[in-house]
Amino acid sequence: MTPISTLDDLPAVSPKRRVLRIGKTVARVFDYCRANAWPLFVAAWFPCFLTALGLAVLALILFADPEQVPSWLLSRGFDSRTWLSAIIAAPFSAMVFAFVLDRMANAPENGRVVVRRGIESVKRFAIPGMRFELGPRILWAALLLAAVQLLCSFAVAGEHRLLVASLLATHDLPLNPEDVAPWVSAMGVLNLFAGGFVLVWTYLFVGDFLWTGSFDPIGCWRALDGNHLRFVAIVFIVFAIVAMLKYGLALAVGLILIPADAASPSFLNLMLMHFGLAWPFDVLHLVLSAATVGTILGAFRSPAIASIRPAAAL
Structure with a gap:
């Protein structure tokens, strides 16, 4: 992959230093x-479908009867409200x-299902239009994604407990909504930007680990x-673009399909609507995020094609 054209040299600083142009880089990603919408959709739809299916089954098992859910499985900051969701979604x-x-590095992308066992033993079979792979690079990347999400979400849960404890210590009981709402709103905005920064x-x-074949955050x-x-x-x-599309469509669907005087939907219907609407935007979010990372890395980091192609060619 050649360096993207949205970078300009700055000779006054260094002949090799490049500066990203924000608008042109975003346009390049989109x-x-x-231009590659169908191949990217084929690459992403099945893992995202498995994510939505796994989270839906998890929600059905745990929350169909909320009173029976063990408290140690619950935590704020997750969707669904259990830390197991991070582990299910990460791979x-x-x-x-x-x-x-792989595609951005021009590695082969034949439709296939690959399940690795060790280094030499590989089980594989082809299913047109479907990609699934389990191997060391996927599992290490999933471990990092899950660990970061668990850390951030548990931090949010701890922050909420500290906020409640501080309000209880400084206000007379019972707490009024006007005492709580400003702090919760401020905390929500702060967590949104802090969590987004960490996720970025x-x-x-x-992406750098998958791109170069080695985990080198300092070098990145x-x-x-x-x-x-x-x-x-x-x-x-x-x-922000994905979020506006997602919540704008969710609001429109809610207004159209759920009349104002209708009875409250059942838990099963709510769950199906939630994960059904989330699936296409999960595809869009992950594909755009990966394409953004690949575009940046294509300009600043050299892909280790030798480490990518053997895994992709299996």
């Missing part, structure tokens, strides 16, 4: 995804990143010298 998110970056860099480090950070904030801004713009 143009790449538009499939790692697959999407790997498959998109996690995606970059995971140094490679983006002078472009750290620009990179964050680019990915935040991509996140």
Whole structure:
């Protein structure tokens, strides 16, 4: 993959230093995804479907009867409200990143199902239009994604407990909604940006691991010298576009399909609507995020094609 054209040299600083152009880089990412929409969808749809299916089954098992859910499985900050959701989603998110970056590195992408056992023993069979792979690179990337999400979400849960404890210590009981609402809103906005910032860099480090074949966050950070904030801004713009499309469509569907005087939907219907609407936007979010990371890495990091192609060619 050749360096992207949205970078300009700055001879006054260094003949090798490049500066990202935010608007043109975002446009380049969307143009790449538009031009390769079908191959990218084929690469991503099945892992994202497995994510939605796994989370739906988890929600059905745990929350069909909320009173029976063990408290140690529950935690704020997860969707669904259990830390198991991070573990279920991580391998499939790692697959999407790997498959998109494989394509951007021009690695072979025949439709297939690959399940590795060890290094030499490989079981594989082809299913047109479907990609699934379990191997060391996927599992290591999934471990990093799950660990970061668990850490951030448990931090949010702990922050909420500290907020409640501080309000109880400084206010008379019972707490009024006006005492709680401003703090909860402020905490929500802070967590949104802090969590997004952490997710941006996690995606970059995971992508760099899949791109180069080695985990080198320091080298990845140094490679983006002078472009750290620009990179964050680019990915935040991509996140914001996906979020606006997702919640705008969810609101429109809710207004059209659920009349104002209708009875409250059942748990099963709510679950199906939630995960059914989430699936296409999970595909869009992960594909755009991976394409953004691949575009940046294509300019600042050299892909280790030798480490990618054997895994992709199996």
